[in-house]
Amino acid sequence: MTLDGNETEREKGQRASKRKAHxxxxxxxxxxxxxxxxxxxxxxxxxxxxxxxxxxxxxxxxxxxxxxxxxxxxxxxxxxxxxxxxxxxxxFNTSHTxxxxxxxxxxxxxYSLSEMKLLHHWTSKTCQSIHPQVTATNSVWETECTELALEHTFLLHGLLALAAVHKAVSAPTNDKRSLQLQADAQLNKALATYRRNLEHPTAETAVPMFLLASVLISYNMACAQLEPPEDPIGAIHHCFRLLQGVRVVIHPHWELVRSSSVYRLLTDIVTNPTLDPGPEDEVAEIVHLRALVLEAADVDAQDREACIDAISGLHRAFVRTRKCSPDLNEHSVMFMWAASLTDHFLLLLSRQNPLAVVILSHHAVLMSETRYAWYIYRWPQRIVSAAEKILGARSDLLKWLEWPLRCINSR
Known part of the structure; x- marks a missing residue:
C-alpha cells in the first residue's frame, strides 16, 4: 500500500488470490x-x-x-x-405451440394408475376405518400421515399396502387376487427402506418410521381377513412382536417422536390418568387367573412370574378399555397390553405354553368388547378356537376357556 493509502494493482491481486473459493x-x-x-x-x-x-x-x-x-x-x-x-x-397432443x-x-x-387408485382409497376410506368413529384420530391418518407419506415414500408404500388389503376385503372375488398381489408388492417396497432405516436411524425419518411400524401391525392382522392363518396363536404372536418392535423403532429418537403432534394425537389416550384402575375397579374373571398360575404344578419361577405380570397388565387393560368413552380410541388402550408384555411371556406364547394360551384367550374377550374394526374381525373367535385345540388334552385347563368362549360366541 502506498503512503497516501491507495492500494497498488499488485496488492489488490495478492489480496484477491487469498480469498477462499465459494x-x-x-x-x-x-x-x-x-x-x-x-x-x-x-x-x-x-x-x-x-x-x-x-x-x-x-x-x-x-x-x-x-x-x-x-x-x-x-x-x-x-x-x-x-x-x-x-x-x-x-x-400425442400437438396442439400446444x-x-x-x-x-x-x-x-x-x-406412480402407476393402480397406485393412484390405492392412494385415493386410502384417503377416502381406509384411513377412516383404522379407528372407527374416532374423528380426531382418523384425521391424523388422513392429513398428517398422508402428508408425511408424500415426503417419505417408504411410508407411502406401507399405506398403499394396507389400502390394497382393505379394498380386497370388500372387493368381488375376481379382483381379490390382483389386490393381494398389489399389497405384497407395496409392502416389499416399504420394508426394503424400513430395514435400512432400522440399521441407520435418523431424526428425519423417526416419525414416519413410527407410523409405518403401526401400519405393519394393522396390515398383518388384516391379512387374516383374506387368508385365515393356519396357526392363529402363532400369527397373533407375530403381531405382538411387531408391537414390541415399535419401541425399537422410536428408541433412538424417542424425545423427537414423543414431542410430535402425530404421536400425541395417536397415543394421548394411552396415558390418560382418568382411565387408571381405582380400588373399586375389579374384573373378577381376570383376577381369578392369578390363582390358576399360583396353584399350577410343575411351573418354574420365571414362567410363573411372567404369567403373573401378564395377568396384572391384562387386568389394567380391561379396566382402562371399559372406561373409554365413545369418542376415545379404545383399540390403542386394548393393544397396549400386548406392547407391555415381557420377552419371556412372548417366548411362552410362541411355544404355546398352556398357561400363556389361557391368558391370551382372556385377552381375546377384551378384543371382542371393542367396537368393530375390519382388521380385528373374527380374531377373538380364531384365538379361542385355537386354544381349545391346544388344551384339548388338558381337562383341568379347558374349564378356564368357558368364560372366554361364552363371551365371544355371544357377540
Whole structure:
C-alpha cells in the first residue's frame, strides 16, 4: 500500500488470490437449500435426499436440458409431488405451440394408475376405518400421515399396502387376487427402506418410521381377513412382536417422536390418568387367573412370574378399555397390553405354553368388547378356537376357556 493509502494493482491481486473459493451450492435442490445443507447437485436425486429417502425437487434452471419427463402409457404424467398436478401432458397432443412453463420439477418415483387408485382409497376410506368413529384420530391418518407419506415414500408404500388389503376385503372375488398381489408388492417396497432405516436411524425419518411400524401391525392382522392363518396363536404372536418392535423403532429418537403432534394425537389416550384402575375397579374373571398360575404344578419361577405380570397388565387393560368413552380410541388402550408384555411371556406364547394360551384367550374377550374394526374381525373367535385345540388334552385347563368362549360366541 502506498503512503497516501491507495492500494497498488499488485496488492489488490495478492489480496484477491487469498480469498477462499465459494463453496455454496448454487444449483442445488430445494430440500438442501431449506435445510441449509450443501447439495452435491447429483440430479435427479442428490446424495442427501437419497440418504434421507425424501423427495428431491429442483429449480428449472438446474434441470439437465436433455432430460425427458417420463410418461404413463396413457399419456398422463404421474408424479407424487408435481407442482401442477392438474396438468396432464400427452405425447400425442400437438396442439400446444409453446412448452408449459413449470417452476420446479420433482425427481421421484412415478406412480402407476393402480397406485393412484390405492392412494385415493386410502384417503377416502381406509384411513377412516383404522379407528372407527374416532374423528380426531382418523384425521391424523388422513392429513398428517398422508402428508408425511408424500415426503417419505417408504411410508407411502406401507399405506398403499394396507389400502390394497382393505379394498380386497370388500372387493368381488375376481379382483381379490390382483389386490393381494398389489399389497405384497407395496409392502416389499416399504420394508426394503424400513430395514435400512432400522440399521441407520435418523431424526428425519423417526416419525414416519413410527407410523409405518403401526401400519405393519394393522396390515398383518388384516391379512387374516383374506387368508385365515393356519396357526392363529402363532400369527397373533407375530403381531405382538411387531408391537414390541415399535419401541425399537422410536428408541433412538424417542424425545423427537414423543414431542410430535402425530404421536400425541395417536397415543394421548394411552396415558390418560382418568382411565387408571381405582380400588373399586375389579374384573373378577381376570383376577381369578392369578390363582390358576399360583396353584399350577410343575411351573418354574420365571414362567410363573411372567404369567403373573401378564395377568396384572391384562387386568389394567380391561379396566382402562371399559372406561373409554365413545369418542376415545379404545383399540390403542386394548393393544397396549400386548406392547407391555415381557420377552419371556412372548417366548411362552410362541411355544404355546398352556398357561400363556389361557391368558391370551382372556385377552381375546377384551378384543371382542371393542367396537368393530375390519382388521380385528373374527380374531377373538380364531384365538379361542385355537386354544381349545391346544388344551384339548388338558381337562383341568379347558374349564378356564368357558368364560372366554361364552363371551365371544355371544357377540
Amino acid at each position: 463453496t455454496k451450492s448454487r444449483r442445488g435442490c430445494f430440500q438442501c437449500k431449506q435445510r441449509h445443507t450443501k447439495c452435491n447437485e447429483d440430479y435427479p436425486q442428490c446424495s442427501n435426499c437419497v440418504r434421507l429417502t425424501i423427495d428431491c425437487t429442483w429449480p428449472l434452471s438446474s434441470r439437465p436440458r436433455n432430460l425427458l419427463q417420463p410418461h404413463h402409457p396413457d399419456g398422463a404424467v404421474l408424479s407424487s409431488q408435481s407442482p401442477h398436478p392438474e396438468i396432464h401432458v400427452s405425447p 409453446k412448452p408449459l412453463e413449470i417452476n420446479a420439477v420433482t425427481a421421484v418415483t412415478e
